[in-house]
Amino acid sequence: MKILTALLIAILCGQAQAIPMGRDHFLSHGPGAAQEAMGEAAVGSVSGPVSLYYNASGLSQSEPGISGEWMRLIPGINYSWFGTAFDVGFAQMGLGLISLDLGEIQARSSIDDPGTRVSSHQRAYLLGSAREVYPGFYTGTTFGLLDYSLAGFNSNAYFADLGFSYKSQ
Numbered sequence: 243m244k245i246l247t248a249l250l251i252a253i254l255c256g257q258a259q260a261i262p263m264g265r266d267h268f269l270s271h272g273p274g275a276a277q278e279a280m281g282e283a284a285v286g287s288v289s290g291p292v293s294l295y296y297n298a299s300g301l302s303q304s305e306p307g308i309s310g311e312w313m314r315l316i317p318g319i320n321y322s323w324f325g326t327a328f329d330v331g332f333a334q335m336g337l338g339l340i341s342l343d344l345g346e347i348q349a350r351s352s353i354d355d356p357g358t359r360v361s362s363h364q365r366a367y368l369l370g371s372a373r374e375v376y377p378g379f380y381t382g383t384t385f386g387l388l389d390y391s392l393a394g395f396n397s398n399a400y401f402a403d404l405g406f407s408y409k410s411q
Contacts, residue, residue, distance in 0.1 A: 272296060273311060273323035273340065291325030294338040294368040297405035298382030301327050301334040301372035318345035325368070336384075338368035349394050360394040372405075380407045 272295045291309040293300030310324040325338035344362035367389065372382030381404070388399040 273309065273325065273338075291327045291336055291338060292323075293327075293372070293382070293405075294325055294336045294370045294384050295340070297407060298336070298370040298384040298403060299372050299380040299405040299407040301336045301370055301382050302374050302380045303407070303409060304334070306334075319343065333371050333373040334382075336368070336370040336372075338366075338370070340366045340368070344392075347393055362392045363389070364392075365389045378409050380409070381405070 288300040289304035348357040350357040370384040
C-alpha cells in the first residue's frame, strides 16, 4: 500500500511539473485589458494601437488614438506599454513600445569583485501600417526592433509581422 501511495504521489507531482507556470518572456504578455480579459484570444477582433501586437490589420479598423498601461510586477520591476494609431490619408499607421524594466543589479566578475550597478531591460519598438485592400478585407504589417540589455549584455533583433482580417459588411 505504501508503494502504491508513493507511486501515485510521484505521478501527480510529475503531472504538476509539466503544467507551464507564468510567462515565458516579456512578449508573451500582450497589451490591452480587453485582450487580457479574453485570454488574449483577440487576433480577429482587435483594433486600435494594441493591434500592433496582435494583428496589424486592426489598425485600419479603428479611429486614431492612444493606448497605454503600466504595472509594477514587484518592487523595481515594471512592465509598460504605450501605443498610438493615426491616419496618414492612404493608410493607418501605428507606433508602439512594450517594455520590461528589470531595475539595477550588482554585476560581479569574481567572488571578490565589489561589483558595479548595471541596469537591465527588455524592449520591443513597433512600427505598423494597415489599410483596407478590398471592401471588408484588411491587411497590415508591423516591423519591430527587440532590444535586450540583461546585466550588461546587450542584443538586438529585428522582425516583421503580416496580418490579415475580414469584416463582413
